[in-house]
Amino acid sequence: MDVRPIRNDDDYRWALAEIEQYFDVEPTSGTPEADRFEVLADLIEAYEARQWPIDAPDPVDAILYRMEIGGLQAKDLAEVLGSKSRASEILHRKRTLTLEMARKLHDAWDIPAEILIRPYRLDAA
DSSP states (O other): OOOOOOOOOOHHHHHHHHHHHHHHHOOTTTTTHHHHHHHHHHHHHHHHHHHHHOOOOOOOHHHHHHHHTTTOOOOHHHHHHHHHHHHHHHHTTSOOOHHHHHHHHHHEEEEOOHHTTTTTOOOOO
């Protein structure tokens, strides 16, 4: 199996060129070609994660995104948190989420708890 570590941009370009052939004709599962494709994909993913890390969203951005993709509104957030004013304060960055609020959002909307408990900025009053 012809693969090597990806240590720099030249190695990265090589790996991209190598994996490209598998996009037109996907290898059959269980074959050496399928194994090579999987290893190359993992190497490329790891290199990209090191070179161009993507920060997780802050809790408010995660809530807003979940609301957007789920067609949810502030009233839906108020139902989860138990208060319209509390939901408004969270969305307008006037109040931080408590651990209890984070747990409720995680349970109700399936937002990862590790995102909801991250520190984030509040807007000045």
